[in-house]
Every structure is written in C-alpha cells, then in structure tokens.
Amino acid sequence: MHTATMRAVRLHAFGEPEQLVYEEVARPEPGPGEVLVRVCAAGVNPPDWYARRGFRNIPAELRPNWTPPLIxxxxxxxxxxxxxxDVTGWRPGDEVFGLVNFPGRGSAYAEYVVSPAAHLASRPAALGHVEAAAVPMAGLTAYQYLFTHLRDRVGGTVLVNGAAxxxxxxxxxxxRAAGARRVVAVASGRHExxxxxLGVDRFVDYTRTPAEEAVRDVDLLIDTVGGPHAHRLLPVMRRGGQIAPVFPGDYHRxxxxxxxxxxxxxxxxxxxGPDLAGLAALVDAGKVRVGIDSVFPLRDAAAAHLRAERGHLQGxxxxxxxDRGFADHR
Structure with missing residues (x-):
C-alpha cells in the first residue's frame, strides 16, 4: 500500500540551525477529533529554537522528553x-489558522499538519495566510494575558517592555482594545x-533613556524581556500596580x-480555538494589525532560525x- 508523503523540515539532532533538514516524510492522518490541514504558512516562535537546542534553557527535570528526528x-x-x-464544525476547503497542540508538539514546519479541531479558528478575512500564521502563539499570549488573566487590571496606564x-x-x-487609557511602548529607536x-501613546527608546528614568505611575507592566536585570523596572510602577512577565525575570520579589x-x-x-476566534474578530474589526519581520520559504527554515538568533525583531x-506568490520580506 502506497503511503502519502509530503515535504517537511525535520530536526535530526539538537543543535544549530543546520540541523534543520528539508526532506520528504510520511504525511500524517487525522484521528478522532482531528483535522488534516494543508499548511500555507507557519509561524516561527521562541519555543521552536528552544526545542532545536534541546531545551537547554529549561532545568533538566522539566525538559520535554523529545527525541529527534522531529518536526x-x-x-x-x-x-x-x-x-x-467525530469532527463537526469544519469541512474540507475551510481556511483556518491555529496554535496547534501547544504546549506540546505541533509539527507545523510541513506541507500538512494534523490539528485537534478545537485548536483552530477561521482565518481572519483581513489577513492572507502569511499574516495569519504570524498571529497564533504571540497573539494568543497577549490576548490571554489581557482578556483572561488581567481583564480586571486593565484600565489605567499599561507599559509594554519589548514592544516591537x-x-x-x-x-x-x-x-487598548481591553480598555487601557494610556499605552507606553519601550523598544529601541528604530521601532518608533x-x-x-500601532497607536501607542508614548514611545521610550531605551537606548537613549532607560525606561526606569523616563516613566512613572504604571498600573500594569507586560514585560516580554525578563532576564536577570528585570528588577530595574520597579521604579516605573505605582503602588498597587502589577507586573506580568512573559519571560522569567528577577524582579526582586x-x-x-x-x-x-x-x-x-x-x-x-x-x-x-475560541480565544483565537475572539482575536480574529479584533483583527477583522481593524483593532489589531500584524507585524511581519521577515518571510522565508519553508525549505529555508534554518535561515529563519538564524534571523531569529540575530534578535531585534519587528513583528x-x-x-x-x-512557492507560488512567495514574497520575501527579508
């Protein structure tokens, strides 16, 4: 019996980007509650390069037990x-986007992927596939912070560190969509x-003036940078304020x-899927735009990881x- 195949990028050993190999592999089949999606575009996220390196940034006892080769x-x-x-709600031909099986293995760097049906939402009408693929993990992180975890704390001044x-x-x-009266963005000057x-009320170029010297009375800090020096931002906060780190940091508790x-x-x-549908509605209402730093063909996933390692991303x-209609934004 002939097994259907596809092209995919597989990691053959933990390490540097050159371990990512574009090759022919077996095409997956959907099981109960799952759908098979032909992938038009796939987003690249920090957990992807953490996995590529063998999760060295995570304590050994907490590392996922993943063994190459893997997608x-x-x-x-x-x-x-x-x-x-047992799948209802989707039909062949539906255009969808999603954060597939996270936390867990999503296997998105491929021409086809199997996804739980509940992890998908209809692609926003306002976005093409490349833009839509840029949304799920990053967009849902911000959406779940602001509309689920922090929904009662948004309303005053919100500062986003690492805003670009x-x-x-x-x-x-x-x-802003969640009700903030004032939004302050901290990033390097080239992102101003x-x-x-995107509608920020104030921009702070940290390469010229540290945020802790320029800003006061912040009600909510969303810190996408974290790190050992995260405590330097304590002076920006008002008493009663809240810090919500996206990445771990030392905040001198x-x-x-x-x-x-x-x-x-x-x-x-x-x-x-429901949260992603809520986010898609905001995109289609014109309240959220998607920033694209760069686009690479699937076969050049290694080059995309090299771009990520250079840092200072904008979107x-x-x-x-x-390949048809591929636009290279590098």
Whole structure:
C-alpha cells in the first residue's frame, strides 16, 4: 500500500540551525477529533529554537522528553483537507489558522499538519495566510494575558517592555482594545515609527533613556524581556500596580512587595480555538494589525532560525509553504 508523503523540515539532532533538514516524510492522518490541514504558512516562535537546542534553557527535570528526528512549529494558516472521526464544525476547503497542540508538539514546519479541531479558528478575512500564521502563539499570549488573566487590571496606564517583538506588538494593541487609557511602548529607536503606527501613546527608546528614568505611575507592566536585570523596572510602577512577565525575570520579589507591587508569574499560552476566534474578530474589526519581520520559504527554515538568533525583531518571522506568490520580506 502506497503511503502519502509530503515535504517537511525535520530536526535530526539538537543543535544549530543546520540541523534543520528539508526532506520528504510520511504525511500524517487525522484521528478522532482531528483535522488534516494543508499548511500555507507557519509561524516561527521562541519555543521552536528552544526545542532545536534541546531545551537547554529549561532545568533538566522539566525538559520535554523529545527525541529527534522531529518536526518543529505550532503556528499555522492553511486549508482543511480531511476530517477525522467525530469532527463537526469544519469541512474540507475551510481556511483556518491555529496554535496547534501547544504546549506540546505541533509539527507545523510541513506541507500538512494534523490539528485537534478545537485548536483552530477561521482565518481572519483581513489577513492572507502569511499574516495569519504570524498571529497564533504571540497573539494568543497577549490576548490571554489581557482578556483572561488581567481583564480586571486593565484600565489605567499599561507599559509594554519589548514592544516591537511578536508578543509585544500584539500587547500594545490589545491593551487598548481591553480598555487601557494610556499605552507606553519601550523598544529601541528604530521601532518608533512602527509602534506609533500601532497607536501607542508614548514611545521610550531605551537606548537613549532607560525606561526606569523616563516613566512613572504604571498600573500594569507586560514585560516580554525578563532576564536577570528585570528588577530595574520597579521604579516605573505605582503602588498597587502589577507586573506580568512573559519571560522569567528577577524582579526582586521582596523589594517589589515592599513597594506594593503584585508580581504574577507562571502563565503559559495554550491552544484555544475560541480565544483565537475572539482575536480574529479584533483583527477583522481593524483593532489589531500584524507585524511581519521577515518571510522565508519553508525549505529555508534554518535561515529563519538564524534571523531569529540575530534578535531585534519587528513583528514575526514566517515560513511560506507555497512557492507560488512567495514574497520575501527579508
């Protein structure tokens, strides 16, 4: 019996980007509650390069037990081609996007992917596949922070640190949509025009003036940078304010408590078709725009990872699985 195949990018050993190999593999089949999607574009996210390196940034006892060869990626936009048993709500030909099976293995760097039906939403009418594939993980992270975890804390001044990146550029827009009166963006100067175009009230170029010297009385800080020096941002907060880190950081918890600052950690984005549909509605209403840093053909996933390692992204990196009409934004 002939087994259907597809092209995909597989990781053959943990390490550098050259371990990502574009090759022919077996095409997956949907099981109960799943759909098979022809992938038109796939987003590139930090967990992808964490996995490529063998999750060295995670304590050994907490690392996922993944063994190469494996296909990375979780963000997709594409077309439903087949349904598994017991699937309702989708039909072949439907255009969808989604964060596939996260946290877990999504296998999105491929021409086809199997996804739980509940992890998908209809592709926003306002977006093409490349833009839609840039949304799921970063957009849902910001959406779930602001509309689920922090829905009662948005209303005053919101500061987004690392505002030009994937999560950051969604957070500045969704903070406004969630009811923030004032949005402050912190990034390097080359991102000022981009962020002002997204509607921020104030832009701070941290390469010229540290945010802790320029900003005061912040009600909510969404910190997409974190790191060992995250505590430097404590002076920007008002008493009673809240810090919501996207990446772990040292916020000097004792000092933060003395200043009356609440620190909330441990939230992780999760696949959710309903949340993604809510985000898509905001996109189609013109309240959220998608920033694209660069687009690479699927076969050049290694080059996309090299771009990610250079840092200072403005929006998202996307892999196009369709050669036809491919536009290179590098």
């Amino acid at each position: 990375l990626g979780s963000d997709i936009s594409g077309v439903v081609v087949a349904l598994g048993p 990146g994937g999560v950051g550029h969604f957070a500045v827009q969704l903070a 025009e981009f962020l002002r175009g 004792t000092r933060a408590a003395e200043l009356g600052i609440t620190l909330t950690e441990g939230w992780q984005v999760r696949s959710s 998202k990196i996307v892999l196009s699985a369709e």
